[in-house]
Amino acid sequence: MRKSMLTLLSIVMLAMTLAACGGNNNNGSNTGGGNQATPAASEEASSGGAEGEEIGGTITFLTNRTDMVDKEYVDYAKRFKEKYPNAEVKFEAVTDHDKTIKIRMSSGEFPDVVLIPTIPNSDLPKYFAPLDDLGLNDRIYFKDYKAYEGKVYGISAGATTTGIVYNKKAFADAGITEIPQTLDEFYAAAEKLKGSGVVPLASNFKDQWPLYPWASEVASSIAGNANLNNERGASDAPYQMDNAYGQALTIIRTMYEKGYLEPDVNSTNWEQSKKDVASGKFAMYMLGNWVIPQVASSGTTSDNVGFFPLPYDNSGKINVALAPDWAYGVNKDSENLATAKAFVKWMVEESGYDDFAGFIPVLKDKEPNVPQLAEFNSYNPVYIEAVADDEKVTAIVNKAQIVKEALVQEFVLSKDPQSILDKYNADWAKAKKALGE
Structure with missing residues (x-):
């Protein structure tokens, strides 16, 4: 599996080099x-x-x-x-x-x-x-x-990788001259965007499903561990404020608290958001590379759409998920x-x-x-290869009826985010015990 994935990454880099030379958008x-x-x-x-x-x-x-x-x-x-x-x-x-x-x-x-x-x-x-x-x-x-x-x-x-898809003109108009490579720089860029009258990040909070990276891909990247979700099976309380899950959820919660998401997160609209990112009304998505052509075809050109890895801490080193x-x-x-x-x-x-x-x-x-993958790879992210879901963990998730995007919603809006993690941990432990795991 690893050998084939390394081959895949070689193909990606070669293709992006050719795309950069040929301008194929x-x-x-x-x-x-x-x-x-x-x-x-x-x-x-x-x-x-x-x-x-x-x-x-x-x-x-x-x-x-x-x-x-x-x-x-x-x-x-x-x-x-x-x-x-x-x-x-x-x-x-x-x-x-x-x-x-x-x-x-x-x-x-x-x-x-x-x-x-x-x-x-x-x-x-x-x-x-x-x-x-x-x-x-x-x-x-x-x-x-x-x-x-x-x-x-x-x-x-x-196959997809997940990162920040952004409107280049919105960044330029806000005075952002360098792509953020640390979490503090990311927040600073969001503040500049907000100050320029632009919504920094389109979360599509109400639609729920676009929140998936914050509960899985970002956490796996922070942990540098593709097997993170499967390793939940060894714990009765996998969700903690100080582990990769809590750290990932805290980033999106911070974006909400600082006013970097939509003014009313309970009335967002997925289809409209693509037009808003294309026009520069919204500046960024935190999604996979699959959304790039959707933005480009919603009112802008491909060369106005950029893509960079989310800097989830201040180390300057970034892991990214690569998954089917x-x-x-x-x-x-x-x-x-x-x-x-x-x-x-x-x-x-x-x-x-x-x-x-x-x-x-x-x-x-x-x-x-x-072509945006060329920019993405220029920041030298370390790709974390996806692994198949562990059956026992999937059974626990289904038994507990855990919807990861709902976890994100509740964590972001709660006055006490720890209580949300406690609730999900309780559901997890109960399901795990019922299944004899």
């Missing part, structure tokens, strides 16, 4: 025409069909990309049908995908293709079909991330199983979604198309 409109992988030798191997199964019928893909409905997905459906005339794909988008798909999976009925939710890998065979027959196992990164007993059940849509995004999974009971598998393969190889989404491609032989 992408505003999220790429449809995959120039970076398709070499097609398989036969139509059956290319489609993923088994034993000559016909690629046909109608399938539905449940996705979290509400912004692509009636837009890019229309083109995807058209192009997929051009390749497979007897097949049709429909798209259903939801905002709270993880919760929604879990509910639908528990009912026994869910769409043909989904983004696999947070369930133990041992449960994957209960719901999903193996994807080993797609001919992708040796060509992708993170193939073991959603696998069980040697079989692959999920293929990541791409959501993984495509195929409902094992799909009435059009071969078509559903063919669609997953098509999404990975031909759709161009990874370019559109600003991902580091999951295909080893495809170069990333996000």
